[in-house]
Amino acid sequence: MxxxxxxxxxxxxxxxxxxxKHFVLRHKDGSFEADxxxxxxxxLSLLVDGRSYLIYIARDxxxxxxxxxxxxxxxxxxxxxxxCIDREExxxxxxxxxxxxxxxxxxxxxxxxxxxAVRKNQTLAIVEAMKMENEIKSPVEGYVKKIFVxxxxxxxxxxxxxxxxxx
Amino acid sequence: xxKKILIANRGEIxxxxxxxxxxxxxxxxxxxxxxxxxxxxxQMADEAVCIGPPPATESxxxxxxxxxxxxxxxxxxxxxxxxxxxxxxxxxxxxEKERIVFIGPNSRALELVxxxxxxxxxxxxAGIPIIPGMKRLPEEISEFEEEARKIGYPVMIKASAGGGGxxxxxxxxxxxxxxxxxxxxxxxxxxxxxxxxxLEKYIxxxxxxxxxxxxxxxxxxxxxxxxxxxIQRRHQKIxxxxxxxxxxxxxxxRMGDTAKKVxxxxxxxxxxxxxxxxxxxxxxxxxxxxxxxxxxxxVTELATGVDLVHQQIRIASGEKLSLKQEDVKQRxxxxxxRIYAEDPAHNFLPSSGKILYLKEPKGPGVRHDCGVYSGWAxxxxxxxxxxKLVVWAETRELACQRMxxxxxxxxxxxxxxxxxFLKDVxxxxxxxxxxxxxxxxxxxxxxxxxxxxxxxxLKIALAAAAFYEFSRDQLAEPSTVQAKEVISxxxxxxxxxxxxKG
Numbered sequence: 225m226x227x228x229x230x231x232x233x234x235x236x237x238x239x240x241x242x243x244x245k246h247f248v249l250r251h252k253d254g255s256f257e258a259d260x261x262x263x264x265x266x267x268l269s270l271l272v273d274g275r276s277y278l279i280y281i282a283r284d285x286x287x288x289x290x291x292x293x294x295x296x297x298x299x300x301x302x303x304x305x306x307x308c309i310d311r312e313e314x315x316x317x318x319x320x321x322x323x324x325x326x327x328x329x330x331x332x333x334x335x336x337x338x339x340x341a342v343r344k345n346q347t348l349a350i351v352e353a354m355k356m357e358n359e360i361k362s363p364v365e366g367y368v369k370k371i372f373v374x375x376x377x378x379x380x381x382x383x384x385x386x387x388x389x390x391x
Numbered sequence: 392x393x394k395k396i397l398i399a400n401r402g403e404i405x406x407x408x409x410x411x412x413x414x415x416x417x418x419x420x421x422x423x424x425x426x427x428x429x430x431x432x433x434q435m436a437d438e439a440v441c442i443g444p445p446p447a448t449e450s451x452x453x454x455x456x457x458x459x460x461x462x463x464x465x466x467x468x469x470x471x472x473x474x475x476x477x478x479x480x481x482x483x484x485x486x487e488k489e490r491i492v493f494i495g496p497n498s499r500a501l502e503l504v505x506x507x508x509x510x511x512x513x514x515x516x517a518g519i520p521i522i523p524g525m526k527r528l529p530e531e532i533s534e535f536e537e538e539a540r541k542i543g544y545p546v547m548i549k550a551s552a553g554g555g556g557x558x559x560x561x562x563x564x565x566x567x568x569x570x571x572x573x574x575x576x577x578x579x580x581x582x583x584x585x586x587x588x589x590l591e592k593y594i595x596x597x598x599x600x601x602x603x604x605x606x607x608x609x610x611x612x613x614x615x616x617x618x619x620x621x622i623q624r625r626h627q628k629i630x631x632x633x634x635x636x637x638x639x640x641x642x643x644x645r646m647g648d649t650a651k652k653v654x655x656x657x658x659x660x661x662x663x664x665x666x667x668x669x670x671x672x673x674x675x676x677x678x679x680x681x682x683x684x685x686x687x688x689x690v691t692e693l694a695t696g697v698d699l700v701h702q703q704i705r706i707a708s709g710e711k712l713s714l715k716q717e718d719v720k721q722r723x724x725x726x727x728x729r730i731y732a733e734d735p736a737h738n739f740l741p742s743s744g745k746i747l748y749l750k751e752p753k754g755p756g757v758r759h760d761c762g763v764y765s766g767w768a769x770x771x772x773x774x775x776x777x778x779k780l781v782v783w784a785e786t787r788e789l790a791c792q793r794m795x796x797x798x799x800x801x802x803x804x805x806x807x808x809x810x811x812f813l814k815d816v817x818x819x820x821x822x823x824x825x826x827x828x829x830x831x832x833x834x835x836x837x838x839x840x841x842x843x844x845x846x847x848x849l850k851i852a853l854a855a856a857a858f859y860e861f862s863r864d865q866l867a868e869p870s871t872v873q874a875k876e877v878i879s880x881x882x883x884x885x886x887x888x889x890x891x892k893g
Contacts, residue, residue, distance in 0.1 A: 240857040249854045282747035282804040289804035295844040297852040354741035354775040
């Protein structure tokens with residue numbers, strides 16, 4: 225069975241095949257044999273060449289959190305990547321000009337007005353989450369094209385706050 | 392002794408107080424906001440009452456509602472934990488008026504030490520050294536400018552009503568003063584309902600050393616030695632330890648005596664902490680009194696063997712403090728790491744959301760004060776503290792070693808936490824040497840990133856991901872996983888008991 229995963233923005237193709245009681249995993253040019261043992265719904269034991277690995281795993285939609293020897297790997301499904309590639313150029317432009325909150329929270333203050341010129345790193349708005357104020361800064365020089373929210377609004381990390389038209 | 396106590400807090404500290412109540416055979420009443428119905432403290436308490444919508448101002452800070460709940464439930468006392476109403480003299484007064492015991496200092500002492508400016512005046516009069524700063528609250532922003540010039544930049548803005556770094560700002564020049572004041576005042580208003588701020592001289596390269604003190608209602612005061620809390624981000628502690636590497640026995644005794652004197656001149660009772668800044672030349676300055684049980688109280692408990700929450704409850708119920716100064720001894724070394732829902736690689740941005748999996752560290756000398764569990768969603772409304780990992784060992788070196796392995800054994804999947812960051816802090820050579828100042832994080836961890844794993848481990852992780860996809864039927868779907876695998880400290884305790892048969 226073939227799989228494609230995204231880890232840290234790098235794409236990995238792997239294949240997993242059953243061979244007797246073991247599995248053979250191919251990745252890039254190499255392959256190795258592994259013995260898997262499910263320990264619980266969130267943990268998995270792997271034996272590779274007699275070395276024992278204990279892996280903790282949890283899934284959230286298309287994201288898998290895999291924890292191994294003190295290190296965390298966030299493994300995405302390939303689907304996201306395809307979409308990213310198609311829109312990559314479009315997206316990077318959009319990302320620059322559409323300002324979103326870095327985390328869910330409450331808009332405390334909007335520091336700019338529509339049509340106002342802004343410098344790079346100028347504070348555009350203040351969003352509070354978990355009792356900490358976070359300043360939202362402009363990634364580019366330009367002017368404020370549109371403000372989507374007002375003080376007091378609750379926002380998630382996806383919703384755009386402000387659109388900046390770059391110079 | 393009380394028969395029933397209401398706990399006016401949430402998260403790990405509410406859980407901590409409920410456990411103390413259980414140990415003292417006192418019934419506990421939890422209060423919770425609408426978003427906290429599934430919280431651990433609600434599950435653990437004997438009774439639980441919803442007190443309002445998620446914003447703290449409408450729930451955990453709603454004094455009248457909390458008093459009402461206490462009266463209806465027949466609670467004789469209220470433990471405020473830390474934060475929220477813990478240092479609010481109006482609430483303490485309200486409790487006194489309604490004949491409910493506030494488990495903390497009396498309202499007059501609370502008012503005095505809580506008003507940082509009045510406190511400084513009282514303390515200075517008693518001959519205790521303080522940091523140069525404002526002696527009264529100004530009425531206009533222009534007065535701040537004049538004062539700042541008089542004190543000399545850099546100056547520090549501090550919230551009059553609070554602690555925990557809320558409202559705090561360092562200001563290096565006059566043009567930064569006004570925006571920093573505005574932000575500080577807003578933050579103070581949001582956190583404490585009071586926007587008063589003041590200025591003081593910012594001391595560079597200081598250590599933060601505080602003394603835990605207990606005072607009963609009859610004037611008997613003992614200190615339980617120091618905690619060093621220099622490792623801070625955003626002026627908020629993340630690693631605390633005792634004993635401090637900076638104190639020798641004579642300095643320790645002088646500071647301990649000073650701490651007791653501070654509480655004495657303030658007419659203080661119950662548990663309190665006297666905070667000092669210690670400069671490069673071992674001069675110490677009184678900072679403030681934290682008139683509450685502190686987040687970092689467990690390190691004192693592990694090093695002295697005194698249960699501070701038990702003591703708080705006993706003192707509040709009118710018992711005499713049975714501890715004598717000469718009986719209190721420091722033994723071994725204790726370290727605490729605060730586990731926050733934050734992203735240390737991105738300026739400690741808070742991280743809310745569902746905890747998909749949580750594995751608690753355990754072992755000899757390891758204590759985990761935890762307010763969360765697998766499957767619980769961290770709300771956006773409150774302080775992002777999840778838990779505290781505390782270790783004790785015979786020496787500092789062994790305690791560091793123990794903390795490292797406990798952090799390695801600690802897994803939280805689904806949200807960002809400070810666990811990986813704390814591992815690197817504890818392993819840092821400057822930390823190992825005990826060379827800790829409040830600038831430690833800024834100096835050595837300003838652009839910290841999680842280490843990238845080796846190629847070999849990546850392969851193993853990919854194999855696990857592939858296997859997970861391959862055999863979804865063997866590994867249950869996450870929805871059923873959570874129902875089955877909700878690991879709370881209680882279940883962990885249960886497992887320990889079962890394991891004991893061998």
